[in-house]
Each structure stands twice: as structure tokens, then as C-alpha cells.
Amino acid sequence: MSLVQLKDISKHYQSGDEHVYALDGVTLTIKKGEFLSILGPSGSGKSTLMNVLGCLDKPTAGFYQLDDHDVSSFSSKELAAVRNSKIGFVFQSFNLLEYATALENVMLPLVYAGVNLRKRRAKAAELLERVGLGDRMSHKPNQLSGGQKQRVAIARALVNDPQIILADEPTGALDSKSGAEIEALFSELHHEGRTLIVVTHDISLARRTKRIINIKDGKVVDDEILEPSSTIYHRREGD
């Protein structure tokens, strides 16, 4: 059962006479419970693809269906609701509110979901415990290490029980030890049955995933499924 369906998604930028196809006809199906990584050289369109998947950005052309909704036709108000309830986004640069505590940051999506304060607190606290930050709830981001910040961001991404978790280079700004902790966390989430999509340059993270998509010049050039036995099936474009 497919959770995400992209058909001929293109994102086109024009600055002056220059045309840039950040995405050029991406077609992709992602099933529930998949753990997949997106690889590709810098400027290949990975972030653009993630932003489209995360409903942060609208494609210039193509069709995007998420959980049986045609989100490519949604208004900005409807997209906000989709981001709130179906998507958890983890950024390379954490994107936490600086003046809010870890707990408040994690509570934020619930605010916009209209959850009352007591439930917000309880749920956010539960998730901070889950990512191992039960003792850091009232710390502000500047009192946390990079790895801790990213775990707060992951807790925030999980707090609304999203259908899909998107992470754009989640370990990119972290040292290797913190990076490894985050990787382990993602693996755990996968084993819980969550759907995760990770953009990474980090081979060790990519190898934890069960499917690797390679992007170049806005096109999917390689899509391989890694079996537990580490047998690799190649599904090249046009196969």
C-alpha cells in the first residue's frame, strides 16, 4: 500500500535567462514503513525533493499524492494542516525556537493541532524521554549540544504521530559520535514501523536504510532495495 506517490514532479527556477530544473520529472512510490535514503551530489535536488515531500514547497509541475490525498492541489492553509498532522520534518540546522525550552519546542506542533496544554505537556515530555532527553526538558537550545538539539527536533517531528518522517541531512552538522546516536535512533524508529526518508552524504547512515535512491540533476538515476541479507536488487531507470 503506497503512502507517497510522486508522478513527474518538477521544480523549475528561473533567474534572468537562466533556467534551473532542481527537480526534473521525478516519479516515485514509497510504501508505509519504508526506511529510505536519498543520495546525490551537491545541488542535485535532494533538498528540493524533501521540501516538496514535506509540503514546504510546491512543485511547478507534477502530481503528489500523500496518504490518498492529492496534496499538489492543496491551498497553503490545507498544506499547513498536512504538515501538522502527517509530516515530521528534521532539518540539518535543527530549526528550534531559540527562546523556547526543549519541552516548548516539542509542544509546538500540538499548539497548532489545537491540543490542550496538559496533553501537550504530557505528550512532549513522553517524546523527550523517548529520545533520551528526559532530564533536559527545560533547557533552551543554546544550553544543548548539537546531538541533543537534533534529538529535540526528532521528538518534535514525532509528537503528532506523523505518517512520514523526513530528515534532510540530520547528521550533517553533528560530530560522528552524536551522528551515530541519531542514526541508531532512526533505526529504532524504523523498527517501530515508522516511515522514514533521510537525505544524507553519510554512507553509514545510508547503509542502515532499506532502500537507496540516487539523484542527479533533478532526476532519479538509481533506486536500489537493500535486503537484510545485503543482496542488492538494482532497479535502474526505465527497467
Add this chain to the structure above:
Amino acid sequence: MIAFRQIIQEMAAEKLHLGLTILAIAWATVSIASMLAVGEGLRQGLIRTTSNGNGDLILLTGGFATLDYGNFSKGKQLNLKPDDVDLLRALPSLAQVEPSAVWSASVTYKDNGTWQQPLAVYPQYKNLTGLQIDSGGRWFNPLDIKEQRKVIVIGKSAAVSLFNEDDDFDWENMPDLESSPIGKQLKVGEEKFTVIGVLKSNPSNIENGIPIDYAVFVPFTTWLRFHVNPSLGAINIKPAAGVDREKAAASARQVIARKYGASTEDLQLLQAQDMLLRQKTMRQFLIGLQSFLGIIGLVTLAVAGIGIANVMYATVKRATRDIGIRMAVGARPGAIKLHYLIQAFITISIGGVIGLILTYALVQVLQNIPIQGSGFYDYLGQPTPELSFTIVSLVILALSVVGIAAAWFPARHAAAITPLEALQGE
């Protein structure tokens, strides 16, 4: 749908700008509210003077001729006589006609004296000018008139200056009467008079600007007893209801002018002052003044509004990434807009409340500044600034309008940013 804590936290991060904006709003509130309050005080004062005293009367007085005409050569004086009143009472356009005369003698009690000389009037004068007697005393009755009794009624301040101990006398802060002067004897010139009544304090004027509080009254007939060939100070005329006041005044002048063989053209020789028309002009002036003061306040407020808008734009710009974060986790554009509208509302409320408190304090101070005894001040009805419910509502309305207008555009601007733009905007 809104994280109040974060609104406050965001505001706390903008302490300096916010403080300045709050200051500007408070200042604007003070200026608009106090100006309206001063205007309101003046207006109320005027209403006080017109509803009492001679505010709705026509005052007929004699003067000096400026034309050679009939019995009058230039510079000759016209003295009104008691029987003039009968001629005027025959006119159907006049509802009430009351003479008054000034007794040119000082009023004294022991070493104390009064500022005003006694006015000789008939009992009807009381209702005509809205005088009220303090409890324990009485006004003139027909017997006082018939028997030409030597009785006297005095204004509140006149009573204080006559009967309180000298040391206690404080011009700026008029004390209460220490004891009732009723039944005490004082002197008008060398004649002994008995005090029968004290008037309730009243800020209005009678005659040509005599404050009721300082006035002293004796029965008209008693005055007649001591004067040969008496002439009146003035004739107080109340036109009949619904009558054209100017025509009523003109016909009164005509009747008197004919009697004395004087010119009706000579406005100095025979003067008919319509106090109501005079006050009407004054009132129009005051409404104009109040609007003017209000507009000054409004302009100040508008300037403060521009300040709010600027600070809000700066806040939105600085908070762009945060807006992006909020949007990324599901804040709708409407929620972002509301966020900044609430922020502006809080700012304006703080500024407005501070401003209103300051205005209240200012009004209290102004109300307690004693300015008694100035003729013009008394003439205006001793106005004090008043922070009425209407004014407070008006100020709150003005603040809301300016605040919403100022916050609307920055808030809309914030809501129009796309999440990606906002996140990458740094």
C-alpha cells in the same frame, strides 16, 4: 491555536523597541485623553453656568450716551428706575422681569468685609437665577418685603470670609463655615442687618459676572427705604418660551428707550445682553476647541501607530526564521497573522493602560489645583478636567483602530511568507 507564551517570549526579546513603542502609545493616550478631558471639563463648566445663575437671561442695563438724541447728549447717563419693570412686564414676549440694584455700601462683620456690595432683589429673584438656601436658613418672604426688614442672605464664600476666623482664611482653599451665621448681625454701611440665610455653593454668576458664592442679598424694599431717587443696577429678563430672544430683547429696549426719550440705535446707552447667546458662542467655541484638542491627540496617536507598524515590521523581519519553523510544524497563515495581531494588541493595551493611568493621575492633580477667585475662571463655570466614561471609551476606540491599522500590514506580511522562504531567509 496560539502559543501565548511564545508571543510573550518574542516580545521579551524585543524589550527596547517594545518599550519605546509602549512609551509612544502611552504618551499619545495621555495627550488624547487629557485633551479630551480638559475640553470636557470646560464644556461641563459651561453647562453648569447656563443651567444656573443668569445663564438663560437677558440683562438690561443703562449706560452712557454715545449719540446726541432726544433727551440725551453725548456722555449723559441713563439710570433705570424701579417702575421700568412694570412697563416691561406688560410685554407678552417676556415671561419674567426682575429688577436688581446695588447698594453702594460695604458689608462688614467685626473686622471682616466682603468683596461684593449687597444686591437688592425681590423674592422671585431666587427662582429666576436658581439660588438655593443651605439648610437652617431661609430666603426673603413677602413679609420681609412688606415690612422692609433689615435681613440679609449671603453667598457661601461671602459667609466664610465674614464669619470664619481671620487666621483660617485661605483664599486658595476655601474652608467650610465654622459655625452657622444665621441670626448673627452684620453691618451694611452703618445699618445692622440680621443674617437669615446662606446660599448653597454655586459656581454660576449673576448680573454682570458676580459669582453667586460671593453675592450678598437684601430685600428690594429695604434698599428703597434707604435711598431717595433710587436707580436700578439692572433688569433681569426671562423671555417667554418659544419666543425669538433677539426680538424680545429688542422690544424691551424699545419700550425703555421710548420712556426715556433715548435712541434705540445707541447700543451703549441701553444695553441688552443675552447671556444665553453669549454662552452659545462660547459653547461653540469650546466644541471647536475640544475637537481641535482631540485631533492633536489623534495625530499623536497616528504617529505612535506608525511607530507600532515599524516595530512590528522589524519584529517580523527578525522573527522570519521562527515564522518558518512555526509554519513548518503546521501553523496556518491565519495563526501567524493572529500571532502578530495579538502581539500588537498586548503592546497597545500596555501602552494604553499606562497612558490612561497617567491621565487619571494628571486629571486628579489638575482637579486639585485651586484656581478660585479668577473672574474668567468663574465665568467658565470653574471647569476641571473630567475623565468621563465616554472619553475613556473614545480613547480605547481610537487606540484599537490605530492599533489594528498599524499591526494589520506587518501581520499580513508575516502570514504571506512561505515556509521555505522563511526558513531560508536567514
